[in-house]
Every structure is written in C-alpha cells, then in structure tokens.
Amino acid sequence: MLLRHLAGAPMRSWRLTDLAAASGLHKATVHRLLGGLMAEGLVQPIPGGYALGPQAWLIGRAASQRFDLSGFALPSLRRVAEETGDVALLGVLAGHHTHCVAREEGDSPILPTSIRVGSIRPLGCGAHSLALLAALPDDEVERAINATAPERVGRYAPVTDDYLRAGVAETRTQGYALNEGVIVKGMTAIAMAARDAWGRPIASISCSAISERMLPEKRPAIISLLRQEVERLEARLRPPAEY
Template sequence: MDHPKSVSARKAVQATAGVGAGGTQSVDRAATLLILVGRAGPAGARLADLIVETDLTKPTVHRMLTALVRAGLLDQDPQTRRYHLGPELYVLGTLASARFGLHPVSMKSLVRLSQESGDTAFLSVAHDVYAICLHREDGPYPIRVHSLQAGDRHPLGIGAGSLALLSALSDAEIDQILDVNADVLTGKYEAFSGPTLRRLVQETRQRGYALNPGMLLTGSWGIGVAIRGEAGKPIGALSIAAIEGRLGENRQRELAQILRREARSIETRLHQLGRRS
C-alpha cells in the first residue's frame, strides 16, 4: 500500500499531466520535489525514494534535483548523496517571515534593544536542528560585530540566541539534536563538541541567559534569551552581540534584564493576538 504522502505527491505531479512539457509542469514538479525533501527532515531524501514518491522517471527526477541544487534551493550531501533543503530557501523564508508570525511582532523590541544597548540585536528561530537568524538590527555604537546576518544558520547551540533556544528544550530533545548534529559539529565547529554544548546549556540555565564568549568568532561576544510560546516551548530567541570589551559581567546582567523584558513583551503580544484570532 502506498504511503499517504506518496499518493498525495504523485497526484500533485499527475495533475499536470495534461500540461505541456514546458514551464508550468516543470514548476509543479519542482515544487513537489521541494516539499518531499522538506518532509524528509534532517535525515534527507534519497533519489530512489523521490522517484517512487513522484512516479517520475529517474532521468527526470535527477535533472530537476540538479537544477534545484544549482539554484541553491536544495543541497546534496557529498557523502550520503541525500538531498536536503538548501540555503536559498532559508533566505526566502526569512523574507516571507516579515509578513507572518514572530518577525513583525518582534520589530519594536529589536529596535528598542539596539537603541538602548547601542549594539546589534538579533531575532532567531529554530528550524529542525538549526537556528536561523531572522533579523539583524544595528545600534548606534560605531564598532559593530558581523557574526550574523539575516538568513544565516548554525546548528542549535552555536551562538547566543541559538544557545538560548537549545537550553530551553528538554534534555531528551537536546540529546537528540546533538546526536543529529554530531558530524557537522565535528567537521565545522570544532570548539562546540557535544560535552561542551551540554556544559553551556547547564550554565545558561543556571545564569538565566545564554552567553557566547567569542567562541564562534573571536572578539564577538553575545548574550541571548528565549521567547516562549503558550506551552512554554521556545519559539524564538532575542540576542545582543558586541565586541568583547562591551560585554563584561556587569553589562551582561544589565543587557540580560532588557532582553528578558522584551522577550516577555513579545510573548504578551503574541498571546493577545492569539486570543483575537
């Protein structure tokens, strides 16, 4: 028996059967492949599975996947050969978020944080086992850090906002995330081993805010706090980044206080909007 997802994907492709082999059919097929790869999650999607799920020929699926990889909409792991959502989709998602959800509700808080601190404020969200920077708001202080730009992503735990998100999860969820990210941490983030991230999580919980003491980019420090939804689950994180000399212990506590204030303000606003809908 076909899996329901396979059936729906096949119908989406077959719905274009009467359309010429040109643009519309190709767009529909490409969209279906993007959806199927996204549904595969962190493990990625195999070419063989995508062929079965779409009921298309191997050359057709391979040709379209190659085009999507070339456009940055998909990535292919060079070792497993599995397909994953690509970096350009995160950028597009960032742009779309300006109209929906957390991003617009957070804008006033981000402006206040950047102006009160003088430094750079960020809004981040979790996506699977990664954290994505949705927005960067620069403050008036003339020396700025360039650790994150809107659309950048790192494994959960890498950076202040990302660490705040990770620390707000359950221990079981953290173990699962670190297990999935083990290879990428070893390959690209040598300073962030599993034991190191677990220690940082414990310190974050004890301190009440996440601290990145220049571990990702030398001289670029940051602090962050989680934004929580109705069930107490983290739905985002606010963070402030500055040069090392501007984030001593006293100032960390001061900035943590205004970060918490703005996180609570966003949570209240989201709750009010939810009650109205």
C-alpha cells in the same frame, strides 16, 4: 532538512551535490527526497539546480499569519539595538537548527558581522542558538546534540558535546545564554529564549558586541533589557482571549 537549506539561501541554485554535502545525506537519498518535494510543488528545478517552489511560498504565507515573528519582534530588536548600541538578533528554532530571521544594528562603530539574516546554525552554536537548545526538554537536547555532531566541525569545532551539555546547564541556571568568543574571538553575546502560548521555545532575542563593549559590569543591564523584550514578544505570541 532539505527545505531548511533551500530556505536559508532562497535565491541560490542548489545542485544535488551541494544539498547532499550540506545535509549529510547520500546523493541517492537527496535525489529521492527532491522528487517527492517537487511532486508537491515545494521544490522546483531551475537552471543549475533546485530552489524553493511556489507551494513553499503559499505555506510560508499561511504560517506567517500565525507566526509573524519578525514583525512581532522588530520593535524589541530596535529597542535593544538603540539602548545598547550593538547588534540585536532574532533567531527562530527550526528542527535542530536556528535561523536568523531579523537583525537590527545600533550605532557602535564596530559591529559583529558573523551572523546575518538568513544564517543557519546548528543548535548551541552561538548564544541565540544555545538559549533555544537549553529551553528544550532533556531528551530533545540529547537528540539535537547527536544530530548536529557531524556539522560541528571547522569553525564550530570548539562547540563539543561536552561544551553543549555544560552550556545548557549554565543557561538554565542563570536564565540566559552567554557566548564569550567561542566561535568568533573577541565577540560576546547574550541571549534569551521566548516561548509560545504552549510553553515551547520558538525564538530567541540576543545582543552581540565586541567583547570590550560587553564587560561583566555592563551585562546586568543588557540581561534586564533582554528579559523585558522577551516578555513582550511572548505576550504578542499568545492567542487573543475568546469572549
């Protein structure tokens, strides 16, 4: 959990109290966990607090050889943004949260700004995040709902447990997640989850716009486009055939 927050703002100097507040853990627990992470080189002390350490970079570099999700998905995001004129996002599943790791913008004069690269949201908060939550097995859905309950306050207050359970059911039935101004009024987004070679949800591709640009009659074309690009991404994620 601490690494997730540090990675979400890698240039920030995180104080112990900041990490405790963000994670919901007691300061003594955070201090103990930081000690273990620093011993492994995953975290290092810097002026004013803590940041990711060099070992985190090495692990990330090794993982990127297998999961170059941004590189794999960038052509798809560009096609979605160009064809719709709106914003295309790539969200990656990380525990009980979704990280926005890539964003492409179309030529619409008004574009959503609530989600930027590096944004972290509890699962279910936003279409890109709800698509991933709905793709998990039922027991993992419940664990995620329970784990993120303390975080779903303030701007995420409308995302109640009941809302998430209903959203998961609806997403599974219709094959895509839809968010109509639940978190940001006047904004609508549609998203679909992509699965890895083992059938696990790993990322989502979404299209978001001001609601006037995503009226019901326009959605079928967007859904078809997203489905096509998700299939392309899933094909890239499959390991090469062995001969």
